[in-house]
Amino acid sequence: MDDNTTHHHSTVSDNNTTSSAAPLAPATKPSNGAGYQRPPGIGTRETPLINVEPPRREDLQPSYAQNLVGESEQGTHGWAVDPGLVKINPLSERLIQVDVKIQIVEVPKQVCMTKDNVTLHLTSVIYYHITSPHKAAFGISNVRQALIERTQTTLRHVVGARVLQDVIERREEIAQSIGEIIEDVAAGWGVKVESMLIKDMIFSNELQDSLSMAAQSKRIGESKVIAARAEVESAKLMRQAADILSSAPAMQIRYLEAMQAMAKSANSKVIFLPGPANVASQMAMADSVGEGSAANGGKRIVEGQGEGGDFGAWST
Secondary structure, X not given: OHHHHHHHHHHHHHHHHHHHXXXXXXXXXXXXXXXXXXXXXXXXXXXXXXXXXXXXXXXXXXXXXXXXXXXXXXXXXXXEOOOOOOOOOOOOEEEEEEEOOOEXXXXXXXXXXXXXXXXXXXXEEEEEEEOOHHHHHHOOOOHHHXXXXXXHHHHHHHHHOOXXXXXXXXXXXXXXXXXXXXXXXXXXXXXXXXXXXXXXXXXXXXXXXXXXXXXXXXXXXXXXXXXXXXXXXXXXXXXXXXHHHOOHHHHHHXXXXXXXXXXXXXXXXXXXXXXXXXXXXXXXXXXXXXXXXXXXXXXXXXXXXXXXXXXXXXXO
């Protein structure tokens, strides 16, 4: 009985010693690099290896953009994040990228009616940039479309309060006033409106012909006014000249000039010039000093009185 019991205990002891002394098999690393794996047995488990790859260029936040994290399931609120790797929950969160560069929006052709019932087709353009990405992303559904609609409405309102001639002459002033109105509304959307310009102003064919005829008539009228003013000035000058020439001293000068011109001619004739006696006496005085003497050409002055009045004559 004792021998069997002792043998039994020794057998169990040998089995326990053998089991506890058996070493674990070393871990082996597969060639595919998926991770370390121990052979099946006691105390073995799989340890996965996480491979971290560098971010791609298209995944990085550019300098002209602002990333926002929004929670689509729990609400439309969110927060801004810094550039780089961002940890988000893909099940409840989403990443929104907002462009903060100056953007250009072309407003489609808009039909407007002026105060004097003239129909115009206007096209405009808006320059804006986003100053608050949070408001632009979560405060309004579509910033671009909202700006277009607001611009069209304001354009109709401002143009409708002015006449056609005022719209044509003050286009820049109208565009500036529209931009100021839009800017006040867009500030609540996190948008800054830089400027607003009216690109094209299109008229109907009938209106174009009417404006062309009006401009042509205006130019013709201005030319007639200029010509009439020139005629008035010319008449004034001619009257002044006539008044001056009709005076006695002017007539005497003209007589003297005419006689001197005839004295220089080679004709040997006597020419009688009716005129006042004082003209002939002046010519005689000139002859006495040598201008009309016989020594200088054989000419002399003959004075007399005839039926037509006093006269003077050049004689050879």
